[in-house]
Amino acid sequence: MRSTPPNKAAQAKESRSDANSPKGGVGVQFITVPEELAGQRVDNFLQARLKGVPRSRIYRILRKGEVRVNKGRVKAEYRLKAGDLVRVPPIRVSEGVPPAVAGDQLRRTLEAAILYDKGGLLVVNKPAGLAVHGGSGVRLGLIEALRQMYPESPFMELVHRLDRDTSGAILVARKRSVLLHVQSELRAGKMDKSYLALGVGKWPRSQKLVEAPLRKNTLKSGERMVVVDGEGKASTTRFQVEERLDGATLLRAEPVTGRTHQIRVHAQFVGCPLAGDAKYTPDEANAHFRQLGLKRLFLHSARVGCTLPDGTRVSVEAPLPAELAGLLGKLR
Template sequence: MQMSKLDPKFSVVQYLDIDENHHNQRVDNYLLTLLKRVPKSHVYKLCRKGEVRVNKKRVKPDYRLQEGDIIRLAPVKMDEKTVKPIATAGLFMKDQILDSILYQDDFILVINKPSGLAVHGGSGISLGLIESLRQIFPEQRYLELVHRLDRDTSGVVLLAKKRSALTYLHECFRAKKVNKQYWCFVKGTWPNRVTLVDAPLKKNDLQGGERIVVVDEEGKSSQTRFRILKRYERYTWVEASPITGRTHQIRVHCASQGHPIIGDVKYCDEPTNKIAKSVGVKRLFLHAASLRFPHPDTRESMEIKAPLDNKLLQVLNNLPEKTAQNRKP
C-alpha cells in the first residue's frame, strides 16, 4: 500500500477534538468531510471495523457527535489507485473565484458562482465550487454549501462557515424565510397575465441516464412567480421568484408557458438557441440575482445581490427593444 496520494497525517493514529462547529453532526458525515479524498465505501468500512472510536467506544455511522467528544481515528491505509485525485483545477481558478466573493464574515461566505462551475463534484465532475474553496481556504475548518445551483446557472451561492450557521439557515429555507430572485431571458413575448405558474413537476430518467423534469399531475407541487423586466423584439427579460424549490423548476415552468429560457439545451429548441448564439448568448441565460435571508448570528435580514456577467449585460444592451405599439397585452 502506498500513502503518497494521501495527506501524510492520516498515516498515523489521529485524536480529533469535536468543537461547537460539529456538535450534533453524524460521525460518518464528519469523516467524509475530513477524508475528502477517501471513497465513501472505505469510510464506512473504517466504522464497521471499529477503527473509528468516540470516547474510546465503538460507534455506528449515524452517531451524533457532541461538543467535547474525542474521536480516535486509526491510520488510513489506501491503495494509490483507489484514492480520489486532488482537484488541482481549484487552485487554477483561484483568482476567478476570489473575484466572485460578494460577502463574508465569521459565519457565512457568499459567492457569485460563474456559469459552468458545478457547486460540488460528482456525476463525472471531479471538481466543484466547494472543493475549490476548501483548497483556496485550507485554514477554514468548516465550510459547507447551504443550498445549490445548477451547473449552468450563475449567481448567488450561500455557504456556512460554522455548523450552527448551516443548521439555522437550513431551518430558514424550510420555513420559507429565504427569498430568491432569478433573472431569465426567455423566448418570445411573455404575457402580462402570467404572473404565477402553478404546475406540479416530476423527475424522469431518460435512456442513457439523463434526467429531465416534466409537468405532471403526479409530480410535486411547484409554484414560481414571474415579473417582466424588459421586452425585446424576439425575447423577454423576466424575474422569477420560486415559491417552492424543485429541480429545474424555473426552467421547466418557463418552457411550460411556451417561453423556454434561452441557452437551455434541455428545455429550449435547438433553432432558437442557434439564433441566440449569433447575438452572443452562448450559455443558459439563468442568473440567481439576489438572496434575502436572516443572518445566522444577528438574525437581521440581509440581501445579497449578484451582478450579471459582462457578456450577458452586453447582449441585453445591444438587442433592439420591443416598441410600445408592437407589444402584445
C-alpha cells in the same frame, strides 16, 4: 438506532491502523468529530479527508455500511454531532490521480467573486460552468475550492445549491450556527432568492404564478430530466416581466419551493423556455441565440437575502455577467 460511542479503552484499541490496508491507501481510521464540525454531512466530512477518492466511491462505502458512526450505519445525509466516532475503512487512493487542487486562476476568480464575508456567512457570485461540489465526472467544485482557500475555517458548507450552468449569488456558511439558522429560514420560505432569466418568445401577461408539480426522470442515457407530472412534488415559482425584447422576455423569477431545475421547467411549461438551455429549449431556438453570442444558459441568481442568528439582515445582489448583459444589449 445508533449505539452509544465506545469507551476510551475501546477507542484506543480500535484506532490502530489495519496492517493489511491496500497499497496507496491508509488503514482503518477512527476520527472523533470536533465541536466546530458538528452539523456537517458525513459524505462531505469523508470527502475532505479522503483526498483523491471519487465521490461515487464515498457514497458506495456509505451504502455498504463500511463507514460507521458510533458503530452504526448512517446515510450520506447524516449530520455529525460533536463527539461522534467515525470509522473510516481502508480505501485505495487512485494511483497517479492526485487530489484536485484549485489553480491560481480559479482562486483569483473566486476571490474577486466574494460579495459578502461577515458573521460566518459567505456570499459568492458563482461563475457559470462551475459545479457547486465535486461528484460524478467533476473532480473540483465551488465548495472544495473554498475549503482550500480558507484553510483556517474548519467548517465550510453550502447553504443551498445552484445548477452548474447557473451563475450568481450563492450562500456558504462558515459556522454551523449560521448554516442551521439560514437553512431553517429556507425551509420556512423566509429566505429571499431572486433570479434573472431570459425566456424565448413572449411571456403571457397574466402569468405571474406557476404552480406545476415536478418529477425527476432519468433517461436511458443516464441524463437527468425533470418533467411536469401530476404525481410529482408540488412546485411554485413567481414570475415578473422585467423587459420585453426582440423575440424574448427578460424575467425575474422567485422560486417559492426549491425543486431541481424548477425555474427552467416552469418556464418551459408556460411555453417560454430559457435561452441557452440545452435540456429544455428547442435546438433551433438555441441556435438563434448562439448566433447572437450566447454560449450558456441565461439564468442568473441576482439577489439573495437572509437573517443571521444575531438578527442581522443580509441582502446581496450579484451583477449580471458581461456575456448576458451583452446579449440584452443586442436584443434591445
